[in-house]
Amino acid sequence: MYEAALTGYGSERFIAAAVRGGALVGLGWLAADEGDAGRARGLLSEAVDMSFDHPIFGYQADAATAMAGLAAREGDGERAALLLGASRALRGVTVSGDPDTERVLAQVRALLDEDAREAVFARAAALPRDRALALLTGA
Secondary structure, eight states: OHHHHHHHTOSOSHHHHHHHHHHHHHHHHHHHHTTOHHHHHHHHHHHHHHHTTSSOOTHHHHHHHHHHHHHHHTTOHHHHHHHHHHHHHHHSSOOOSOHHHHHHHHHHHHHSOHHHHHHHHHHHHTSOHHHHHHHHHTO
16 A cells, blocks of 8 residues: 555655655555564655655654654664654654554663653654754754
């Protein structure tokens, strides 16, 4: 389904770009679930990169959550908490009940103690949008 969205929405119109961005994030999650971290990183980076050229960029926060999940899988709890905070900064609200966010948060809880986790998350969640995006792009 994600591949079909990538092919079916190839135009540069902003709705098509939003669908493509969301599909890239979904494919990133699938690649991570299949253990292909390199492919997951590439897909998620592509989603974030294309978001700079389009007015609909809601999937930036979703990409940050997926990147946090990848970091958690690799045992980097601090980076995962940082990216979850960036997701919060980009979205503007904390998402509760979202299965992806909850799964990543559970992984982060297993990797970091509460004080460290909360401090890193809060630091990133308070960032302005441009600095939160910089965490996703490595800038």
